[in-house]
Amino acid sequence: xxxxxxLGSHVSVSEGALVLLRCNYSSSVPPYLFWYVQYPNQxxxxxxxxxxxxxxxxxxxxxxxxxxxxxxxFHLTKPSAHMSDAAEYFCAVSRNFGNEKLTFGTGxxxxxxx
Amino acid sequence: xxxxxxxPKHLITATGQRVTLRCSPRSGDLSVxxxxxxxxxxxxxxxxxxxxxxRAKGNILERFSxxxxxxxxxxxxxxxLELGDSALYFCASSVAHTGELFFGEGSRxxxx
Numbered sequence: 001x002x003x004x005x006x007l008g009s010h011v012s013v014s015e016g017a018l019v020l021l022r023c024n025y026s027s028s029v030p031p032y033l034f035w036y037v038q039y040p041n042q043x044x045x046x047x048x049x050x051x052x053x054x055x056x057x058x059x060x061x062x063x064x065x066x067x068x069x070x071x072x073x074f075h076l077t078k079p080s081a082h083m084s085d086a087a088e089y090f091c092a093v094s095r096n097f098g099n100e101k102l103t104f105g106t107g108x109x110x111x112x113x114x
Numbered sequence: 115x116x117x118x119x120x121x122p123k124h125l126i127t128a129t130g131q132r133v134t135l136r137c138s139p140r141s142g143d144l145s146v147x148x149x150x151x152x153x154x155x156x157x158x159x160x161x162x163x164x165x166x167x168x169r170a171k172g173n174i175l176e177r178f179s180x181x182x183x184x185x186x187x188x189x190x191x192x193x194x195l196e197l198g199d200s201a202l203y204f205c206a207s208s209v210a211h212t213g214e215l216f217f218g219e220g221s222r223x224x225x226x
Contacts, residue, residue, distance in 0.1 A: 032213055034213065034214075041219070043116060043204055043206075043217030043218050043219045043220055044215070044217040044221055045116070045217070046205075046214045046215070049213050050213065051213060064201075071220070090157065094213065097176070101147070101159055101162055101170050101172070102159070102215065104149075104156060104157040105156075105161070106156045107157075108157065
């Protein structure tokens with residue numbers, strides 16, 4: 001069974017600083033990995049997805065993530081945090097591309113300090 | 115706006131009662147997924163329907179059931195409600211083979 005572990009339930013960064021949200025996956029087969037963002041009182045929105053085409057994936061709002069098989073990681077980064085990035089971020093894994101039954105991590109709440 | 119509509123947005127009811135949550139997927143999406151989000155359990159997959167047929171079941175209690183109708187809208191029925199069923203219930207739809215789910219804004223259920 002696949003699963004993802006998000007390290008750090010809360011992360012705080014200063015505006016303009018690097019954002020790094022950690023996700024490690026556990027999968028017996030090559031996984032498909034996703035990052036979703038949830039703004040307050042809203043549903044989840046896809047930030048980016050890894051589908052084995054390229055290890056460095058660029059998403060919306062300046063976010064990107066790098067798939068590292070040797071480290072079983074798929075960390076999310078953004079060079080410069082903006083106040084509007086404050087939200088909850090979820091890493092997710094799927095066994096098959098096209099099978100959108102996703103298994104989500106526990107989430108990381110990102111706070112931006114002015 | 116994801117294009118996925120969920121009603122009601124908020125629902126308060128008592129233990130032992132039954133409620134129905136409704137979801138209209140994006141136009142053209144054949145798949146509907148239901149997820150439960152709670153503070154202690156996080157986001158849990160409940161069930162997946164594709165074009166009216168059940169495709170996968172997750173951690174869905176026997177007291178819960180769902181269906182997808184010919185017009186592709188879906189309903190999640192929760193019965194014999196318990197305090198622990200209080201949660202945010204999300205519906206999501208997708209176009210097959212894109213890996214992307216489009217989530218509604220959720221239905222917040224409070225059981226008193």
